[in-house]
Amino acid sequence: MHPLLKYCSGERRLLLGNEAVVRGLLEAGCGVAAAYPGTPSSEIGNNLFFIAQEEDSPIYFEFSTNEKVAMEVAAAAAASGVRSFTCMKHVGMNVASDVMMTLAYIGVKGGMVIFVADDPSMHSSQNEQDSRIFARFANLPMLEPSSPQEMKDMTIEAFEISEALELPVIVRSTTRTSHVSGPVIMGDRCQDVKRRGRFQKELFRWVPVPAVARQRHKWLLEQVDRAEDMAVSSGFNRVEGNGPRAILCSGVSVSHVRDAVNDLGVHDRVRLVVMGFPLPFPKRFVMDALEGVEKVLVVEELEPVMEEQLRLMLDDAEMDLPVFGKASGDLPRLYEFQPTDVARVVAKFTDEDFSEPVLPDLSGMPDLPMRPPTMCKGCPHRETYNNVKEALKQLGIEENTIYPSDIGCYTLALLPPIKMADYLTCMGSSVGTSAGFSAATDQKVVSFIGDSTFFHSGLSPLASAVHNKHNFCLVILDNSTTAMTGQQPHPGIWLKPPGFDKPTISIEDVVKAMGVKNFVRINPYKKQEAVAALKEILSMDGVCVVLSEAPCVLYKKRVSGGRKK
Amino acid sequence: MMDRKRILITGVGGQGNLLAARLLGHAAITMDIPVRISEVHGMAQRGGVVESAVMLGGIESPIISRGQADVLLSFEPLETLRSLNKCSSKSTVITNTRPIVPFTVKLGQAEYPEMDEWFSFMEKNFARFHAIDADAMAREAGTAKAVNVVMLGALIGTGILPFSRAVMEETIKNVVKPKFVDANIKALGLGAEAVQ
Numbered sequence: 217m218h219p220l221l222k223y224c225s226g227e228r229r230l231l232l233g234n235e236a237v238v239r240g241l242l243e244a245g246c247g248v249a250a251a252y253p254g255t256p257s258s259e260i261g262n263n264l265f266f267i268a269q270e271e272d273s274p275i276y277f278e279f280s281t282n283e284k285v286a287m288e289v290a291a292a293a294a295a296s297g298v299r300s301f302t303c304m305k306h307v308g309m310n311v312a313s314d315v316m317m318t319l320a321y322i323g324v325k326g327g328m329v330i331f332v333a334d335d336p337s338m339h340s341s342q343n344e345q346d347s348r349i350f351a352r353f354a355n356l357p358m359l360e361p362s363s364p365q366e367m368k369d370m371t372i373e374a375f376e377i378s379e380a381l382e383l384p385v386i387v388r389s390t391t392r393t394s395h396v397s398g399p400v401i402m403g404d405r406c407q408d409v410k411r412r413g414r415f416q417k418e419l420f421r422w423v424p425v426p427a428v429a430r431q432r433h434k435w436l437l438e439q440v441d442r443a444e445d446m447a448v449s450s451g452f453n454r455v456e457g458n459g460p461r462a463i464l465c466s467g468v469s470v471s472h473v474r475d476a477v478n479d480l481g482v483h484d485r486v487r488l489v490v491m492g493f494p495l496p497f498p499k500r501f502v503m504d505a506l507e508g509v510e511k512v513l514v515v516e517e518l519e520p521v522m523e524e525q526l527r528l529m530l531d532d533a534e535m536d537l538p539v540f541g542k543a544s545g546d547l548p549r550l551y552e553f554q555p556t557d558v559a560r561v562v563a564k565f566t567d568e569d570f571s572e573p574v575l576p577d578l579s580g581m582p583d584l585p586m587r588p589p590t591m592c593k594g595c596p597h598r599e600t601y602n603n604v605k606e607a608l609k610q611l612g613i614e615e616n617t618i619y620p621s622d623i624g625c626y627t628l629a630l631l632p633p634i635k636m637a638d639y640l641t642c643m644g645s646s647v648g649t650s651a652g653f654s655a656a657t658d659q660k661v662v663s664f665i666g667d668s669t670f671f672h673s674g675l676s677p678l679a680s681a682v683h684n685k686h687n688f689c690l691v692i693l694d695n696s697t698t699a700m701t702g703q704q705p706h707p708g709i710w711l712k713p714p715g716f717d718k719p720t721i722s723i724e725d726v727v728k729a730m731g732v733k734n735f736v737r738i739n740p741y742k743k744q745e746a747v748a749a750l751k752e753i754l755s756m757d758g759v760c761v762v763l764s765e766a767p768c769v770l771y772k773k774r775v776s777g778g779r780k781k
Numbered sequence: 782m783m784d785r786k787r788i789l790i791t792g793v794g795g796q797g798n799l800l801a802a803r804l805l806g807h808a809a810i811t812m813d814i815p816v817r818i819s820e821v822h823g824m825a826q827r828g829g830v831v832e833s834a835v836m837l838g839g840i841e842s843p844i845i846s847r848g849q850a851d852v853l854l855s856f857e858p859l860e861t862l863r864s865l866n867k868c869s870s871k872s873t874v875i876t877n878t879r880p881i882v883p884f885t886v887k888l889g890q891a892e893y894p895e896m897d898e899w900f901s902f903m904e905k906n907f908a909r910f911h912a913i914d915a916d917a918m919a920r921e922a923g924t925a926k927a928v929n930v931v932m933l934g935a936l937i938g939t940g941i942l943p944f945s946r947a948v949m950e951e952t953i954k955n956v957v958k959p960k961f962v963d964a965n966i967k968a969l970g971l972g973a974e975a976v977q
Contacts, residue, residue, distance in 0.1 A: 232820075399810050474841050575868070580902075581862065585893060586891070587793065588829065
């Protein structure tokens with residue numbers, strides 16, 4: 217049995233933040249969950265995937281083709297009265313936002329929790345957008361856990377808030393909350409999970425034609441006020457200490473601030489205003505928390521979301537309280553915080569000396585060799601790139617070729633010696649931007665997309681490109697798994713783990729059905745044949761597709777039961 | 782309550798870094814010591830540097846910044862050098878001596894530093910320093926994969942942490958697959974003895 221199903225109430229276990237979220241779902245009685253993987257949220261889907269495969273699993277889970285589809289699956293379940301869940305990385309919320317913005321208008325019946333993991337410092341992402349702005353944009357309440365225990369507790373409470381407001385509730389973590397382990401005390405697992413509900417039709421609710429949407433937007437704004445009341449009285453917002461200077465913080469910053477206050481020994485000078493339920497900004501709570509303080513420091517990573525809310529609030533109340541944070545230049549809007557940087561700012565704010573750690577003189581340190589990430593030994597992508605490069609060389613057009621790329625292990629092709637990734641924005645962008653380069657330049661365009669990414673966001677731009685008669689060659693790197701995020705399945709997988717009984721959708725059939733006439737399938741390890749086939753198709757006009765088929769070496773090893781010696 | 786300790790564990794993907802951190806975490810929970818561990822996931826794992834941080838005794842922040850590490854436990858000498866700025870003069874540095882040469886060096890793009898000089902530098906400049914050939918000890922214990930547990934043994938052997946060898950052995954029995962338990966317990970012992 218999956219360990220997260222086994223743990224008993226009262227037990228204290230070491231859990232990863234993301235695992236604690238999954239345990240929270242089991243305790244809250246979530247019935248339906250769906251997700252597309254994305255670091256730093258991936259372990260949630262992975263654990264749910266294995267739990268859902270257990271006999272008598274208490275939860276339905278699927279890897280959907282993208283975050284938008286996953287959110288739609290969860291939304292409909294919640295509309296039917298079933299508690300539901302979806303999770304994603306921050307950029308996944310861009311994809312799901314089309315659903316989310318209007319889902320906020322029509323709301324839910326069963327509780328629905330949307331989990332989003334931001335990635336300050338971009339450990340494994342293309343940007344560091346701040347999802348808290350999405351919560352404000354969509355007018356949805358947001359909770360911000362700061363420890364594995366809170367990851368579980370807030371996930372559970374989010375369902376209660378969601379049902380009380382009939383709105384989805386967002387739980388936001390960052391890399392350092394999702395990928396931190398710590399002790400978590402288990403609660404009772406829900407014993408009567410509602411796996412199936414019944415959808416009640418409501419003409420003036422679920423279909424937001426303009427006349428309905430106008431009513432629902434009004435309703436939504438009323439719910440925002442109710443949500444703020446709930447945030448004001450929520451135990452997740454709390455004051456620690458009663459010193460004359462206030463530090464407002466949320467998420468991982470709470471940990472940095474607590475450590476700094478301990479290390480500096482300035483407990484008597486500060487009070488911590490810990491914001492576990494920061495949005496909608498609970499003005500009355502914050503006002504009470506700031507009663508009689510001399511000044512406020514706001515410690516939050518990325519955008520000054522709370523800081524701006526605080527300034528507005530103080531301005532409305534005509535209070536002249538000095539606020540320090542990003543606008544004052546004390547803290548940056550860039551990257552995750554380093555604990556010593558926070559400690560330095562807290563020291564300054566509390567008029568305490570900060571003693572820098574004494575380091576030995578490291579000035580003699582040479583430039584150290586780097587260990588940049590590379591494609592694995594035997595990775596089929598490397599072969600594909602080398603074959604395409606060789607074919608273009610033989611055709612004499614290598615120098616004049618643009619390589620739009622996409623999101624996956626193969627993005628590493630940007631590094632030498634391959635250097636075949638020239639342009640990238642997001643999932644699926646290889647295909648749409650190929651159309652643009654084809655319309656705007658006379659350069660050869662050869663783009664690359666992975667199989668999972670193709671199903672995520674490649675289908676629609678390919679249809680558009682065929683219809684609009686563009687000129688490029690799309691290479692689909694089909695390794696039969698979503699490799700980079702830890703080998704999750706997708707609709708096109710043909711190499712399957714034992715017991716996996718879902719049907720395969722053939723990429724070749726899909727591509728041909730879309731009207732692609734120039735198509736070739738290659739085995740990237742058969743170099744001569746592959747280069748010959750590539751030379752032929754790379755000489756053709758129109759939308760051409762190469763399907764390069766060979767399993768991810770790590771995945772193949774796992775599916776075949778591991779050790780091969 | 783025990784002293785608060787920040788332990789930085791560094792190495793290269795595949796050396797069992799995260800398991801070492803988790804073993805410490807499980808042991809801490811057994812002993813009722815507050816613990817928080819942060820891990821590196823994602824792209825960094827593909828042949829790159831893998832770092833984890835174990836915070837004991839009530840430290841909450843999951844990141845170790847410049848000069849903050851009380852202990853640097855490094856599975857690879859180049860990575861020891863790379864992380865030295867996380868240590869202060871008061872730190873304990875424990876390093877494996879066996880290099881894993883990066884492909885950037887093999888391609889001639891960079892030079893692997895002369896480690897002997899640096900080992901003497903560490904000996905002189907840090908409160909405590911131990912260099913051990915963990916790969917050899919792991920093989921002696923019966924599995925080349927036990928480098929992580931040899932290093933853990935060395936950490937326990939220094940006596941810096943309030944964890945006895947018995948507690949770590951118990952943790953290994955609970956966490957590691959049964960067929961690797963004996964080799965790992967031997968590896969732990971070899972590591973511990975190497976620093977005494």
